[in-house]
Amino acid sequence: MAEAILTATDLVKHYPIKGGVLRRTVGHVKAVDGVSFELLKGETLGIVGESGCGKSTLGRLLMRLEEPTSGSVVFDGVDMYAQKGRAMRKLRRDIQIVFQDPYTSLNPRKTVGDIVGEPFDIHPDVVPKKGRRKAVQDLLDLVGLNPEHINRYPHQFSGGQRQRIGIARGIALNPKVLICDEPVSALDVSVQAQVVNLMEKLQDELGLSYIFIAHDLSVVRHISDRVGVMYLGKMAELGEEDDIYGRPTHPYTQALLSAVPVPDPTLRDKKEQIVLKGDVPSPANPPSGCRFHTRCFKAQDKCKTDIPLLELRPDGAGEHLSACHFAQPREIIETIDLTEQGAGNAV
């Protein structure tokens, strides 16, 4: 097994809710509430979950764009939240981010050359001043853009091209980890495939590790080696891609997977769809015990009181991490990897 490059331990982020005339803190939104995982060198860890489950906050915590309420992230043997000033700036070279919306992630008043070259301006020791234009053009070439378009402005590009510019900026400093916060969610399906394939190509060429945050299960399956499923700020299940998609043991994962459309009409009727009751509870006032018990079809009294730990539980063929008292595999018709299919047809 490869060694871990990034280890998150009990990561917590609570946002205070201010109320009343005196703006006192009346509660907390528990956006991320005790998340632990490891990212291995060269792997892609997918993080899935529905809107508001804390995926993006997790990404921002890992970038240290937000300070955590508690918990730690160790990157390459260095405690990230203990770094200050120069040391933190140096650390930022190794861990970069690609944002969801390519329309707000690029400064509309800067040329592509300025945007992709900004990392070199902030860290001048990476590339000597004379070589910068060439370095930017090489990056554009690497992400599949015409290097001659260095003087253009973001509004002259399409969504997919803009996302490539964002990726070029992210990899400019040759980072070890790239956090992708829903990098393809804002793109058309055909363009999604291009960008996902580009990211896989870059991973092979540059040896990057990805944390790939998304809500599209098939895209995550296509790109990820391991997958973590989040629900209300906690990790519900974490395992190899085959474990999660083939032998999910957490009822939430099972419900999520059963909602993925099956492209084969003959199989459609055989598929059992688990429809969850109600809405996601407010993260300001999460349910006691297991966070999922209010909507779970397996819930019993124990779930209301005892918090299930994320630990190795048998899944039929082996075991993987799952946070359910009654973890057991359930027959779900395997959903076909849509991205792979779509891309294959296009060729």
Place this chain on the structure above:
Amino acid sequence: MTEASTIAVSAEAGQPVGGQADEGRSLASDAWRQLKGNPIFWVSVSLITLFVVMALVPQLFTNVDPGAAVLKEARAEPGADAWFGRDIQGYDIYSRTVYGARASILVGVFSTLATVVIGLVMGVLAGYYGGFLDTLVSRVTDIFFAIPLLLGGILFMSTFPNDQNTPYLVVVGKVVLVLSVFGWPSIARLMRSSVLQVKPNDYVQAARALGASPWRIIRSHVMPNALAPVIVVSTINLGVFITAEATLSFLGIGLTPPAVSWGVAISDALVAVRTYPHILLFPSLFLSLAVLAFIMLGDAVRDAFDPKSR
């Protein structure tokens, strides 16, 4: 998916979208293109240029001394001798109107510069750093907002009145000071709200993630994207300040004789407004034209910088 097809797709994706023009385009160049074709812009720019030249070198337009009174020809109607006629003291109205531009332009330009500088700094500090600084700046602007510009001007100028021997620059400086003190809060508020709009954008977060310093983020990401409304409002404010100067002078507490200004001239002309309206007409006309020119410029600039209005 094979490597070859990935590359094929990439090459295709590298093609430009839409316009084939290869020179760089930006908001500023688009705005300039729009302004170039706008007659209102050119009319206001030529008027403003005219008034600025008048303020800098009034000798170009007249060689009559604005302080030379010919009492026996007082209240003379416009004619070959004095183009705009003479006022109650027998001063040449044309010459006084030309020389009066200096005070108005000085007050307008310097009050605008001062309000923009103070307002920008305060607005950026409050909007970008937030927290205590934001509360402080917001409350201070609230306090200033409670006092109307003119009332504040009247209070200040009547507390520190001018006399005959006060140097010209001190007289103008006082008016500029009072207008800037009461004018900066609106710019600060505008800048604050526009910084708050720009700040959560992902490109600002991306710069933070790259390790950019706050100064760098403000300079190269926040300011360029937050400045447009301030530019527009300050051009309109310029007209407002010129009016305020004229109003204060009209009330006898702004610029005072021997300083020459449009406001002073209008104030002097009022005693004879029914019998000799031409004395009032010319300074008022120039004042209106100058204010109109700046407001039209502000309008044109706002339209050009707002993509939605195209």
